[in-house]
Amino acid sequence: MRNDSARRGRRERERPRADPREQLEFSGQKCQIVQYPSGLAQSPVTFQEYPVSDSENRLPEAQNPGDGSEKGRSDTRLPVLPLRDVVVYPHMVIPLFVGRERSIDALDAAMSSDKRIILAAQTSAAVDEPEIDDIHHVGTVATILQLLKLPDGTIKVLVEGVSRARLDDIAVDEAGYFVAGHSVPAVSAPSSTEQTELGVLARSVVNQFDQYVKMNRKVPSEVLASIEGVDDPDRLADMVAAQMSLRVEQKQAVLEIFDAGERLEHLLSLMEAELDVLLVEKRIRGRVKQQMEKSQREYYLNEQMKAIQKEMGELDDVPNELEALEKKIEKKGLSKEARKKARGELAKLRMMSPMSAEATVVRNYIDTLVSLPWKKASKLRNTLAEAEAILENDHYGLEKVKERILEYLAVQKRVGHAKGPILCLVGPPGVGKTSLGKSIARATGRRFSRMALGGVRDEAEIRGHRRTYIGSMPGKIVQNLAKVKRRNPLILLDEIDKMSMDFRGDPSSALLEVLDPEQNHTFTDHYLEVEYDLSDVMFVATANTMNIPEPLLDRMEVIRLPGYTEKEKANIAERYLLPRKMIDNGLDESELRVTDEAILEIIRSYTREAGVRNLEREIAKICRKVVREVMELEGEDASSDAVTVDGAAADTSRDAAVDASHVPATDDAAAGDTGTIDAVTADAVVTVASSDDAPAMVTVTEENLEKYLGVLRYRYGRAETESKIGQVTGLAWTQVGGELLSIESAVVPGKGKLSWTGQLGDVMQESIQAAMMVVRSREESLGIDPEFHEKHDIHLHVPEGATPKDGPSAGIGMCTAIVSAVTRVPVRADVAMTGEITLRGEVLPIGGLKEKLLAAQRGGIKVVLVPEENRKDLTEVPDEITEGLDIRPVKWIDEVLEVALGVETSPDAEGAETPVSGSGEKPASSGPGVQTH
Incomplete structure (x- = not known):
């Protein structure tokens, strides 16, 4: 009865068919049903049959099962057939297709006994091999009317539901199929009042179902006639439920209601909901039909208009641009609002003359809308x-x-x-x-x-x-x-x-x-x-x-993004700038070599910037001069085997190995550079080879760098070589990074006037006044004559007077310069400082610490005084910046004077007991210039 290889693992397919009393017809060859249940069919019923011998393919047909009535609990354990996407009700005749091996075994067992089997729906149709928990515990006891084997190995079985039953003790038989006992809860006979209520409910269900059939085209009208002739409320409820388009869960819920009255009430509520849905569907169909008729009418009129215009010579045979534009609007995935707007503008465009100015404006607008990427997006990288x-x-x-x-x-x-x-x-x-x-x-x-x-x-x-x-x-x-x-x-x-x-x-x-x-x-x-x-x-x-x-x-x-350190600049120059500029100027790797020392000297003596833009210009300048040298030397003696310039030995100890595969694109930094090409001397090592040999090699070193870039532009090293009276090195922040800020102070006989120059901003001027008051409050500890300020004038100047300067962080520098000028004690030249000062001499925190430390490192400073509250910021400064710097956090001006002047003072008792907590501040926004923040 089974083909093991063909049937194993095959999914079971159960599809409900029309009631045989209405139609049980399958295309193809026919098979006569041997026996029907009473009142089942009035005419022959046909099935499709695979044309092989009956002895091989046809199972014994079931005999008349009788009335199928069953009450109370039955001790007989019947085979269970799990169904997917179908629920079978009592008195319902339906063909099923069975293909799962376990289900076929259940059919074999039923046919070998009394042809009765329990039909129970699965909780999930996606489960191919259901377990006990995957089967609903309320099903239908059914009788097998006929079995038929199909060519693909599946079994087509015709069953008739007998009664709903509750499944008890579902288990797996030795043969592998499910078996279960079944029971039907006892329902008491209705009283006369209940009988009347049942009649009213039945009439309401029939009337409601009449409305349902009229609105649902899927249910044939003949079904209503058959239902109106049913007097049994129990059977009426099952027949109506079988004909309604319900989900499997809803049909199973109807099956699990054993009381006929409750079942009818439940069906009434279901039909109310279905009728509401059908009404909405009807309205939608009406609107769609109306829209289609309107579109067809518009299309017909447009076609007529185009035909008339073509006859009048206004249109030619080229494709209509407006139609192409309309297709773009529909295909570009515009938002609902944009699509509505574009369609409206296109409708206006159709009514305009192509020669009008407004038509061009509208056309440009629509083109802009459809050119935007409304849906198209790049696939983002996740690695x-x-x-x-x-x-x-x-x-x-x-x-x-x-x-x-x-x-x-x-x-x-x-x-x-x-x-x-x-x-x-x-x-x-x-x-x-x-x-x-x-x-x-x-x-x-x-x-x-x-x-x-x-x-x-x-x-x-x-x-x-x-x-x-x-x-x-x-x-x-x-x-x-x-x-x-x-x-x-x-x-x-x-x-x-x-x-x-x-x-x-x-x-x-x-x-x-x-x-x-x-x-x-x-x-x-x-x-x-x-x-x-x-x-x-x-x-x-x-x-x-x-x-x-x-x-x-x-x-x-x-x-x-703070400025680069010297080490970072050197790496950038070697890895990115030099390879790119060699390519831009047509130099080969074997024609130019720039030593590490030369690159470092360019950074220190020819550029003073936070970035690398000027460094790129200087490297481009070297490349241009080398190209000219090589071209001139090759032109003078292209046939020489080897020429040594001024007797200098050729240096080929190092190849110019560069990597330009990952050079970032930046602006051409070399644009606009001009200069005079110096003659080649013994300092420039050049080898010129014949055309058959390697090209000329030029090695740029620290010693011959001036021949390409001219004299040194900046003095790298100590900011001041000697300690001087009244001259302090401060630290400032600018838009291009940190800078050393020279502060000068002078004392002359006068009447106690305090003045300043150097384009100082309001904040810096107030800082000078605060520093002056700090000095006067410490006259005794500093050994200053109390009448000194009445007999002398003090002037402060910050050089580079053309550059505006502002900010509070030069406060301790101003105070130190005044103390040095008054006490005639020189300030250490290798010390730089930054910090805001209060009237009590407390040093408050500042901003831009990394940039200022970079400036100190570039300037050759050894000791840097920073506010104590900036100590925490030092953890974010790279070690290559702090390397070589003696950074000393200070809390009071007395600590600053002790380091810078060697003068020991002590803060006043009040200030020592109640130190003020400072806070950092942003750079002032007064415009370009130096910010001492």
Whole structure:
């Protein structure tokens, strides 16, 4: 009866069929049912049959099972047939397709006994091999009417439900199929009142089902006639439930209700809900039909219009541009609002003359809408190792930025989707902020777009112009999105601190909506007039200073990029700048070699900057001069086997091995450089070979560097070689990094006047007055004559008078300079200091510590005095900066004077008992210049 290989593992398929009293017909060959239950069919019923001998394929047919009535508990254990996606009710005749081996065994067992079997629905149709817990415990006792084997090995069985029953003690038989006892809860005979209620319920169900049949096209109208002739409420409820389009769970719930009255009430509530759904479906079908008729009518009229225009010669045979535009609107995935707007504009365009000016405006607007990437996005990179390798290869140092980007990628990989961060890279020029934005785009897998904000003062640059203006266009944000053709690019907002405002608006205020994650998903451009989602865009802003409006700054995550150390600059020059400039100037690796000492000398003596932009210019200058040397020497004697210039021996001890595979793209730093080419001397080691040999090699060393770059521009080493009276070395912060700040003080006979020069700001002037009061409060401990200040004038000057200076952190420097001038004690030349001073002589914390320590290191300072409260900030300063510096945190001015002058003083008792806690401050925003913050 079974084909083991064909049937094993095959899914069981159970599909309900129409009641045989209505129709039991299957296409193909026919098989006559041997016997029917009473009242089952009035005409022959046919089945499809595989044409093989009956002895091989046909099981014995069931005999008449009788009335099938069953009350109370039965001790007989019957086989259980689990069903998927079907529920069988009593008095229901239905064909089933059985293919699972366990189910076929259950059918064998039923046929070998009394042809009775329990049909129970599975709790989940997805389970292929159900267990006991996967079967509902209320099912239907059914009688097998006929079995038929199909060519594919499955069994088609015709069953008739007899009664609902509760399954007891479900178990697995030795043969592997389920068996269970069954019981039917006893239901008492209804009273006359209950009988009347049942009649009313039955009539209500029939009337409700009448409405259901009229609205549901899936139920044939003949079914209603058969149901109206049923007097038994129990049977009526089951027949109605079998004909309704219910979910399996709902049908099972009906099966589990044994009381006929409760079942009818439950069916009434189900039909009420189904009728509501059918009413909604009917309204929707009506609207769809009406819309289709309207569309067909419009299409017909448009076709007529085009035919008339073609006859009049207004149209040619080329494809209609408006139709192509309409297809774009439908295919580009516009938002609901944008699609509605585009369709409206297209309808207006159809009615306009192609030659009118308004038609061009409308056409440009629609083109802009469909050119935006509404759905198309780049696949973001999730591999942290690959992203880290890209960042490391493109940029040396900048660990905080790299760490933040890798954190973002890690979160994105974990949650599946993360909003793009809004970063603001703040640092001096030349540290690689713009090129870092490109590297971040590559590392995250986004497309890159740069938006220059320097000098922007019109709000329309951000939000676009309204279409009422002639020549209007969308803002830069929308334009960049249309250019990259992806909805999740990285947009670099370059020089965000250099925006300004005038009567045309404030662009920084317009950026508030763009950079706010809670608002930018509904960004509205004045030109588009529809919302566009910017939440997937990653914004990276760059700035040289924190001179940014506070509301805008609050929406960005600020990452400071301090200046590079000498070691970092040397690595950048060797790994990136030199290889790129050699390629730009046509030099081969075997033609130029620059020693490490020469690169270090360029950094120290020819550049003084926080970044590497000037360093790149100097390297480009060397490359240009070397190219000219090599070309001139090759032209003088191209046939010589080897020529040594001025008798100097050729130096080929080191190859110029460089790697230009990961050179970040920056601006051409060498543009505009001019100079005089010096003659080649013995200091420049050059070897010129014949055309058949290796090309000329030039080695640039520390000794011959002046021949290429000229005399030294800066004096590297100690800021002052000798200790002087009244001259102090302070530390200042500028837009290009830290700088040494010279402070001078002079005392002359006078009337106690205090003056200052050097373009000092208001904060710095007040700091001088506070320092003067500190000196006067310590006259006795410093050994100063009490009448000294009445008979002498004191003047302070900060050199480079053309440069504006401001900030409070030069306070201890001012005080030290005054004390040195008054006491005639020289200040140590190898000491630099920074810190704000209070009237009691306490030293308050400052900002920009790393940049100031870099300046001290470049200037050859040995001892640096910093506020005590900045001690914690030293942990974030790299060791290569602090190496060689004796950094001494100080709390009071007395400690400063002791180190710088060797003068021992003691603070007043009140100040010692109640020290004031200071706080750091930001750079002043008074404009370009030196900030002593």
